[in-house]
Amino acid sequence: MTRAGFLKWLIGIFGVAAVAGVVYPVLRFLKPPAALSGAIGQVVNAGALSSFPAGQLTAVVVHDQPAAVQNLNGKYAVYSLICTHLGCVVALDGDAFKCPCHGSTFSTTGTVTHGPATLPLPTYHSQTQNGSLLVGPIDLSGATYPTWYKGEFT
């Protein structure tokens, strides 16, 4: 190898390393670690059933995401509080949900009562066990929900 050829090869190696040093962190930022997706699917204990009064919505945090538990005569539903429009956190507003970003409102069963959101709030899989409410992953079977419900955001 000539001296000029060696220098070109060396400059090429440094160029590839420099590009990789920029591209790799960007790709890592855009794609969350696999552990995050796994955590979204784990079952967690949301609390004792006695902490969810009948006929009320109670705010909880599930998998580090805001949610609300509804107790309808001993039947429990856990709603994600991430708006289906663009992903803002909806607030409990009396006995319903209201998004502060663009004004969407949802009924106590998560259905849209005022847009621009078009999809209902998804619920988490949940069940009672030994006096506690266990909450699993979000049930995405009811519609084609945005990706932010699948653990693809932090």
Ligand code: FES
């Ligand atoms: S993000 Fe909720 S209405 Fe737009």
